[in-house]
Amino acid sequence: MLFEIRSVRHQPDLISFAWNDVGGFYNVYKDGKHLYEGDAAEFQDGDLEDGKVYQYLIERVENNQVVDVMAMQTSAFAMEKNIENPLQSLVVTAIVAKTQIALSWEEINDVVGYGIYRNGEFIGMVNTNRFIDRDIDVDQSYVYLIRSRRPIHKSGERFASMKSALSNVFGALTASRSETAIETFTTVKLIGKPKTILRPMNEREQEPESIDQWRFRYTTFLADEWVRNPNPLSPNHFFKGDGRGFDPTGEGFRTRVDIELAYDEKGEPMRFTKEVGPSIAYDHLKRFREKAKASADGITMERTDRGKGESGFILTHCIGNPLAAAPSIDYEVTADFNREGTFDMSGYFDPAPHHEIYLIKGRGDRWRSILQVESRGLAFMSDAIAYHYWRCTNFE
Template sequence: MFKKKTIGMIAGIGLIIGLNIPSSVKADENLKVKVQSTPSSITLDWNDLGVNYQLYDNNQKLWEGNDSEYIHTNLPDNDQHSYYLRAFNQDGDTVDELSIRTFTKKAKNTKVKTITSLPSDEEKLSNITVASSVNDQELTIEWDQNIPDDDGDIEIFKNGVNIGTTTKNTFIDKDIEQDTDYLYEFVGKKRISEEKIQDILNDYKKRNVTITPAEEDDLFYNTFNLTRNVSTKIEHPTIATAAVVTDFTLRYTTFIPMKYASNPWPLWPLIPYNGPTYFNGNDRGFDKNSTRFKTRMDVKISFPNNIGTASLTSTNKHVEKSILYDQNYKIISERNASSAGMNIRDVTSGTGKVSFNAYHDIGLPYFDSITPDITYAFNATIYPNGGYIITGSHDKAPSHEIYLTNNSNIIRVVHQREHVGFLYLAPPYPNYTINSSY
């Protein structure tokens, strides 16, 4: 907690000795806040920067006073709050302002099918609550529990670029521009069991393939991504804001980045060809609007009268054709897999939010019973201002991308993860686990 203010005493001394003290702090000091959430409350505790403060929540004035702490109580669980905090000096001038976004905690653990081999760690990641705060100098991201990791040294990525590591549950970035969106990833890794490692080694030996040191990081570790989307635009509650967007699409796409993908599963004598085979890839990188993909799920989300709804119809479930080639890239066969393995369940509509579980289990349309499927599962809560919490896990193959969109315009990049290898589609190979929010 920050030290509570003694501004009244300092200002009094200033008047006695005839000094003009515009505020109680150094010119280069900024508002800083600590955020603590429970299922029914949010505590904001900030440094002593002024003599008076105003606090807004979702564009409505919540409180005004001279304390440096506010406890917001009687809140629903799993609820999003966008605060605006302004500090004033004794002359009534603004000293600093801060935008804060956070959530109340979930009242109970999310119930969603897991594909990871470490469900307890997936549960830990899914129950981490994240807060972010922004002023014109810096942004701060803090999380209330440790990210699963063997040594506690968490990798940090900013817009996909590795910028270092941290052992703390707080990150401050001073290298920012105003009115800009940033995507931060905090990545922990935990080594899988020695039994599973031995199974992987045996599998590679059967395939007569040598594991390189660079591959061990993916092969022998489950990966845990805590992702936070942050906008440095400070929303001033006294300025008229645009109408709130209330219709969204949560788009989850899988794709194969290369043009041709080597088939690691022997299909002969199930097909009349005994040489190397390849599958068609999508020959692209991350792109929300690309028409080249393996599977795509578009969950439609709306908030009529501020009550959240979510739906996934057959017209919004897409599986593209799988083409099997011989070693000369001549077509052996073309088939389409069913989209029946894509669905959402447990839709919970509420005032100002909607939650649901999504599942994806789509097989290869060539002897599906003996080849692994592309699998993912996640829980999502979406809010009418474009905020979200998405937690779950997916295979390390192929490439995965998630976007929150409105009228085909991208609102937020939720998650992007590159393809590692097709062997990761099946146990004992490890997975990615995610907790992404805005």
């Protein structure tokens, strides 16, 4: 019998879990605090905050020596769900053992299947809200991506019925009717090296590692060199694209937002910068006609503080093309960054243009990819089109 968690149960005010009883006695820690010692292979925790993420460590002890360790990251059940951003309040559980990495997630209503990717490679489809990976290397980190879709008319989002009807009409005129009325959900889980996560508590530092700085970057861009204006009556037949692929430091972009949180500076400042790229229009022969730059006033950031060492923000974005009566690029991000190294980010956006999100943890200079999504075409920027929802968390 393997030392693995066999069940996890969430209730509004309780997290309970049980594991295979393989002998010895057990220690249970929650966020580094010792809560249980005994020979029962189960534990219940009722000291919870609504929606808060917790990390549990379960040690198996024989002859006063820790012989095996498991770790679990999960969150308390959220009593109130975020209707506008449905992934933000869903429970996602990650379990790490020497023999497996197991993921489970709160079901999304009316979703019938989930696509699983590991380190960028498609693994397969699952029909349940869980996935177990036994082909792991304890010295390797992993990125799991879970993707699903559903018709917008089954959404609980406000004005979903109206938006669904508009999507069908808009789809009939432009892109596929079925595609414009389909919501996409992407959940990303970053798992650190199991060997590091599974260190016994007595081998860890007394004080957890502090992350002095977080840097966040969100960029939208047009990958093509030239973009045809969807409006055939406009004298501006073409717009100059950014002509590039995904790149955290790519020079061309429609918009770019940088947010830096410095925990090690007085007052723990959060710096916010925003920039809008120029719009350049050409005629039917691709001869220059005019150039303009939209105002950045449509990009706003509000800081949110949960407590000491727990800060975040709400970022909203609505920027249009100053040379065309076209829909705006719309997105929203909610993020929380913990000084002990965990983060939780979620949001939604129109499926156009290209979107890329990156993060730097600590005072390094290497951007880590969080999400890269290709444009589905400028027709998908309409307010009538279903959103792409996303969430990314880490367990390291």
